[in-house]
Amino acid sequence: IAFMGIIVFVFLVNTISGEGNDRIDSNAIKEVEKNGSVRVIVHIDSESKMLDENAKENKIIRDNVKRKLDENIVSMEVSKDELRQLIRNDDVERIEVDYIMRILLQDSTKIINASLSWTKQLSSLNLTGINQTICIIDTGINHSHSALGGCFGDNDAYSNCKVLGGYDFVSNDNDPMDDNGHGTEVAGVAAGNGTINGVAPGAKIISIKSLDNTGTGTTSNVVAGINWCVGNSSLYNISVISMSVGTSEVY
Secondary structure, X not given: OHHHXXXXXXXXXXHHHHOOOOOEOHHHHHHHHHHOEEEEEEEEOOXXXXXXXXXXXXXXXXXXXXXXXXXXXXXXXXXXXXXXXXXXXXXXEEEEEOOEEEEOOOOOOOOOOHHHHOOOEEOOEEOOOOOOEEEEEEEOOOOOOHHHOOOEOOOOOOOOXXXXXXXXXXXXXXXXXXXXXXXXXXHHHHHOOOOOOOOOOOOEEEEEEOEOOOOEEEHHHHHHHHHHHHHOHHHHOEEEXXXXXXXXXXX
């Protein structure tokens, strides 16, 4: 059985190298061989018809797509055979592993001596984050916390709430409530305003929930969060994106 597994793995690798391309993340091959399926981010040629609903090639997309990240980029979970089909398709420009992301937090306001900046001025304004918004991509934020304003702005850019709004890419809704605690801690470090102040206590906050209650999510959910922040930067005056994530995946 082990010998047969090696043969299958070598076959997949040879399929790639035999086509003379470097379009596939080699870790995708290792993962699909290990588990029988792999979650990937697929970049499709902008001229391709693969994403058209009535296209014959659309079946593999329609059956497996998890999230559309851009006009020609999707995240999918595919089997070994489906991965092979994608590799052989000339319309597929690149295939990357949709890596698992986990929360990471190592710094705090005291460690970086943030209070030293609050009395500094730029254009006659103290550097406290006033009139700026921080987009925090994490496990969500408990906006009911007094140091975070105690209310949620429901995506109203003119709300008096400190947490203006955001989105939950885990549950796909407009309620990015923190069910882990990490995102709330990050928000406090970034812009808390209460008994303990954050780095920029005067800043507003957008809450993007890309990680679940275990502090785990996918690259595609994080990318979707980044896209949301960038796409709405003018509306909410977002000048900073904060992420405390990383991956330790080894294939």
